[in-house]
Every structure is written in C-alpha cells, then in structure tokens.
Amino acid sequence: MPVKKQILSNNITLITQPVLNSRVTTFGFYFSVGSRFENEGEHGISHFTEHMLFKGTASKSNREISLVFDRMGGIFNAFTERENVGVYCTVPSESMENYKVALDTLCDLTENCTFPPEEMEKERGVVQSEILAVLDDPDDSAMDEVASCVWPNQKLSLAITGTSDDVNSITREQMLGWYKKYFTEGELVVIVCGRIDEEFLVETLQALSTHRPALEFFRHSHFSEKALWNVEKRILKARFSQTQIFCMYPLSSLLSFEEYISLLIFNSAAGETMSSRLFSSLREQSGLCYSVGSFYTTYENAGLWSAYAVCEKSNAAQVYRRLSDEISGFLENQISDEEIEISKERLCGSEILGETRTAFLMQRLWNFYSMGFPLCGTEKILAGIRSAEKRDIIEFIAKLLNEEKKASLVYGPSLSSRQKKEILCQKK
Incomplete structure (x- = not known):
C-alpha cells in the first residue's frame, strides 16, 4: 500500500x-x-x-x-x-x-x-x-x-x-x-x-508538544562546519590479537537515487556477499583472513565507503596489498556483466524478503527520508535496481574510487618495522 x-x-x-x-x-x-x-x-x-x-x-x-x-x-x-x-x-x-x-x-x-x-x-x-x-x-x-x-x-x-x-x-x-x-x-x-x-x-x-520543524536533510544541514576528509595511511597499535585493515574513500552525502542504486550494486559486488571479489580473493582463494568485506555510511554532509579485512598480524602487509589491488581492479577491469546481474538479483531478493518485515520497511523509509529520496514502496525500488545501466555504475565507481583521496587504517598488534615500511611504501 x-x-x-x-x-x-x-x-x-x-x-x-x-x-x-x-x-x-x-x-x-x-x-x-x-x-x-x-x-x-x-x-x-x-x-x-x-x-x-x-x-x-x-x-x-x-x-x-x-x-x-x-x-x-x-x-x-x-x-x-x-x-x-x-x-x-x-x-x-x-x-x-x-x-x-x-x-x-x-x-x-x-x-x-x-x-x-x-x-x-x-x-x-x-x-x-x-x-x-x-x-x-x-x-x-x-x-x-x-x-x-x-x-x-x-x-x-x-x-x-x-x-x-x-x-x-x-x-x-x-x-x-x-x-x-x-x-x-x-x-x-x-x-x-x-x-x-x-x-x-x-x-x-x-496531542504532543509543538516540535521544531524538521529540516529537509538533503537540502539543509544542522551543522555549519564542513566535514574535512583526511588523506592518511595510519598504523595504530591496539591490544587486540588480530589486525583490522580499512581502505576508505569519501562518499558524497548528496547522492541521487540513481547513484545510490549504483552504490548498492557496487558494494554488493565488492564485498557484501560470499561471491564478492573481496571475499572470493582474500578468503576463498588465498585463505588470508576470516573476515573481509565492504560497507558504507552517510551523514548530513559527509560519508565514506570502505573495504576491510581482519587478519593475523603476520599477514598484515600482504592483506593490505591484496585489498588495495582488488579495489583498484574495479577501475582497471571494471565491474562485469555477471557481477552486476548477481548484485541486482541479490538486492531485489533482499527487498522482496524485507517487504514481509515491518521493521525493515521502517528502517528503509528512514534511510530514504534522511537521504532525501522519494518515499517509495518495494515495486519502485525493484524497478530502480533492475533498470540501472552498466555505464552509470562504472561512472559512479570511477568517481568514488579516487586514489588521491584514499585513506587507510591498519589497527591491531604492533607490527615490525619491515611490515610498516611495506604498507606505507605501497603506492595504492
């Protein structure tokens, strides 16, 4: 309805x-x-x-x-x-x-x-x-x-x-x-x-008290200060036994609905599923780590997309390199027709399954409202996913994966000088 x-x-x-x-x-x-x-x-x-x-x-x-x-x-x-x-x-x-x-x-x-x-x-x-x-x-x-x-x-x-x-x-x-x-x-x-x-x-x-009118988040912001993106390779010691590695890129908070669909398809193909490039390469083919994937988050005037992996300390430099290589691969080899098809069908399936859960519908409406998208039902979302064009997805990926704006975090047990040098000296 x-x-x-x-x-x-x-x-x-x-x-x-x-x-x-x-x-x-x-x-x-x-x-x-x-x-x-x-x-x-x-x-x-x-x-x-x-x-x-x-x-x-x-x-x-x-x-x-x-x-x-x-x-x-x-x-x-x-x-x-x-x-x-x-x-x-x-x-x-x-x-x-x-x-x-x-x-x-x-x-x-x-x-x-x-x-x-x-x-x-x-x-x-x-x-x-x-x-x-x-x-x-x-x-x-x-x-x-x-x-x-x-x-x-x-x-x-x-x-x-x-x-x-x-x-x-x-x-x-x-x-x-x-x-x-x-x-x-x-x-x-x-x-x-x-x-x-x-x-x-x-x-x-x-019957409740009068509230302040809600801002239209996609046109205005509660925050006057800009969110300044920091380009840095940071290696940070933590007392945990495994090393967490993040490769991060700034994501616009002013995405159009079509760009958002491209983001969903790319994120699914990159690291959100067991058939994704990151999971297939770093876990299934190489056995370098147990946990690997990608995620995104948006705020009123900021956002990020990140690939990540969790590995043993001894594999940190190799995992960082493989993670970076797989991300760059989306620019060099581009996303394939098969990856797009798999991602589209998966996303459509998730939307159809979610339609049976009222909590899912509530969260989806909040996400769409806060990002300034049309408050539509499942059928329009399915149509938007299925109609996404490959050229638009490729264009979105090229814009997102700007290597000059890439930031990295390696977080875990203390690494050797050699490992730190390998990570810091890698161009990607």
Whole structure:
C-alpha cells in the first residue's frame, strides 16, 4: 500500500506505510540529536539520555514501561548514533489495544520522562560499563578509530558514548535541559509500518508538544562546519590479537537515487556477499583472513565507503596489498556483466524478503527520508535496481574510487618495522 508523508500541526513529520492484512505494527521515533550535536562538557549526553528514557515517566515506573511490551511479546529498544536517536518497537497489533498502548508509551517517553536521581546514578554505572565493553570489542573500537582517521579532531569523529569521565560529569539538570530541547521540543520524525489506525495515530501525536520543524536533510544541514576528509595511511597499535585493515574513500552525502542504486550494486559486488571479489580473493582463494568485506555510511554532509579485512598480524602487509589491488581492479577491469546481474538479483531478493518485515520497511523509509529520496514502496525500488545501466555504475565507481583521496587504517598488534615500511611504501 502507498507510503504517506504528512506534517502534523505540531510540526511532527509522520510517515506511514500500511501493510495489507498485517497483524504487526512497527513504530519508530527518530529525534534529531546525537554525539555530533554535543559541545565540550556535553560529550556522551545524547547516549546517556537515551538510556534514561526507559527509567520512568510521570505515570510509569521503569518496570511498568518494560511490562507494557513484555506482556504483549513486543520488541522495544533504542539506539544513539552520531546524528540521531531512535526509539522503536514492534508489536502484535491484531488487538488494537496493543497498538494504542505501545503508541501511548512511546509518546509518554517523548515528553514525560522524570529522570529519577537514584535511577540516574545506577544507569551512569551501566553506561560506563558499556563504554568499557566498546573498548574491549575490536569491531566497535575500530569503527571509532575509522572516524578519527578520516575526520580527525572534528565532532563527527567523537565517540557516541563519550568517555567515562564525560559521563561522570553529566548532571541531572543538564540532562533535563537536553531532553527538553532535543526530545520534547526538538525535531521528531515518526515512522509507522504495518497495521495502522491513522485517525488514532494522528490524534495521539498531535496531542504532543509543538516540535521544531524538521529540516529537509538533503537540502539543509544542522551543522555549519564542513566535514574535512583526511588523506592518511595510519598504523595504530591496539591490544587486540588480530589486525583490522580499512581502505576508505569519501562518499558524497548528496547522492541521487540513481547513484545510490549504483552504490548498492557496487558494494554488493565488492564485498557484501560470499561471491564478492573481496571475499572470493582474500578468503576463498588465498585463505588470508576470516573476515573481509565492504560497507558504507552517510551523514548530513559527509560519508565514506570502505573495504576491510581482519587478519593475523603476520599477514598484515600482504592483506593490505591484496585489498588495495582488488579495489583498484574495479577501475582497471571494471565491474562485469555477471557481477552486476548477481548484485541486482541479490538486492531485489533482499527487498522482496524485507517487504514481509515491518521493521525493515521502517528502517528503509528512514534511510530514504534522511537521504532525501522519494518515499517509495518495494515495486519502485525493484524497478530502480533492475533498470540501472552498466555505464552509470562504472561512472559512479570511477568517481568514488579516487586514489588521491584514499585513506587507510591498519589497527591491531604492533607490527615490525619491515611490515610498516611495506604498507606505507605501497603506492595504492
């Protein structure tokens, strides 16, 4: 059924996608705030506030909030990223009572949280434990270092959780002000997919406080500073047993929908699947590593595409060379007809499978909204993938893989002088 976008009288942006005969509803509340909004003395406050949303409102205790979703077998969670905080749930809505209770609870969290002092002190310890867990996790730690490598000394590279010292300094008064500014009165986009009672949905959301109008992300930005890309080969010691290697290229945040489709096809062919070039070359043919692939991420005025591999320390220089060679191969040999066909069919299959999951539909709508794309359904997306032309994909790849803008990060146990020299002296 068609996707609908409307701006409510209190400036909340509401996006809905009804699913015929669905017995499930997914609600997503997206607030425009995150670590990139934070200044000195505020680092980690968005993430800490997200934790505290669950700790009680004027009408519900933290346990009562949990029981709302546990009793109906629903999924309820939240996350903090660099530019947004999301609170979401998926509930069985065959009984519209579940639908109404879930929506009422999310609205309650949006403007009635009380931040009990005793709960805040307990959760402060939980957040500090999470910070330590991130430091102990090779993947999470590496992603923070990736951001620091390509956007050094910029807000975009700040750790989402902040440091233990940052979290320890946040006061309840600070958090109350942050909550009011960015959650109760800030920009709010609500996305609902599945079984929908639109009349009740609109009526309930319009009863909330007036919010700031949401920016159209693809035309404006919350951030006046440019995200300056850093071209560097960085070798960084870490206390983990394996070496993580990243080869990174800047990705425009102003992609057209057609360029986005080219990105999806290229990323699939490069490293997202078991038949991809990176997986086939570095793992299946060479046995150089267990984990290898590619990914991309976009922000309001920045983005990156990266190939990566995780290997033993002794293979670091060889893996870096092979990773670089395979990426360059897309410029020298270009993407083949077979790779394009495989990628297209895989992407179409994923979209068709995702159509059965309301959480997938919600996330897709948020991605499209935040990137300024048409809020379309599955059929139009499938048509866009299937109609992508090889020449456009090749042109996109050539523009993306600009070797003069390539940045690299080798992150892991200490390498020998010979290994460092091999990596640093490689031209690619």
